[in-house]
Amino acid sequence: MVKVTINKSVLELIEGDITEQETDAIVNAANSSLLGGGGVDGAIHRAGGPKILEECRKLGGCPTGEARITTGGNLTAKYVIHTVGPIYFGGKRREAELLANAYKNSLNLASQYKLKSVAFPSISTGAYGYPVNEAAMVALKAVINYFKTHTDIEQVRFVLFGQKAYQAYDKALQELAK
Ligand code: AR6
Secondary structure (H helix, E strand, O other): OEEEEEOOEEEEEEEOOHHHOOOOEEEEEEOOOOOOOOHHHHHHHHHHOHHHHHHHHOOOOOOOOOEEEEEOOOOOOOEEEEEEOOOOOOOOOOHHHHHHHHHHHHHHHHHHOOOOEEEEOOOOOOOOOOOHHHHHHHHHHHHHHHHHHOOOOOEEEEEEOOHHHHHHHHHHHHHHHO
16 A cells, blocks of 8 residues: 655555445546446446446436546445546557546546545556556546645545556556656
């Protein structure tokens, strides 16, 4: 586990399962239909129960880089913020910008709902094929930049699934701290 303070807020990296987090919101790496899928999306809908999908159906989808919110159903987290990361096509289709937007828009939505703590998975680095070392840099920069310009969200936790993802984020954070 790594914990650093940036301006007024805390940034944490842990290895674990996002569905078990007790933060005010957890973020889902969804697809633009918001109608469910595999990976972390599947795990969140399984753990949270059918109410989340029922709410998602009413949202009418979500473009890449944007975010939408539902309640947390049976999860400990009160809300699920659904965001859509880019599919990775080699890096020349504005993937970095779209990935940063997914984090930024998720945090803006958490802020609108006055939430104090948010847990993120490593968006786009599973089925969507974004190289995890590059994605970690984009993700951490987006959150650090938010913390430098806002003080309302007190805690962001990256919940990394497996050692490889954890190590990639740990290394990226060390690079950014230099
Ligand atoms: N907790 C935390 N992280 C997890 C969990 C979990 N329980 N399960 C998987 N991960 P992916 P994407 C990690 O594929 O690349 C879905 O079908 C996983 O190891 O879930 O953004 C959607 O519906 C990886 O590091 O999301 C979309 O169609 C990270 O979460 C598509 O996949 C993201 O992997 C989105 O692809």
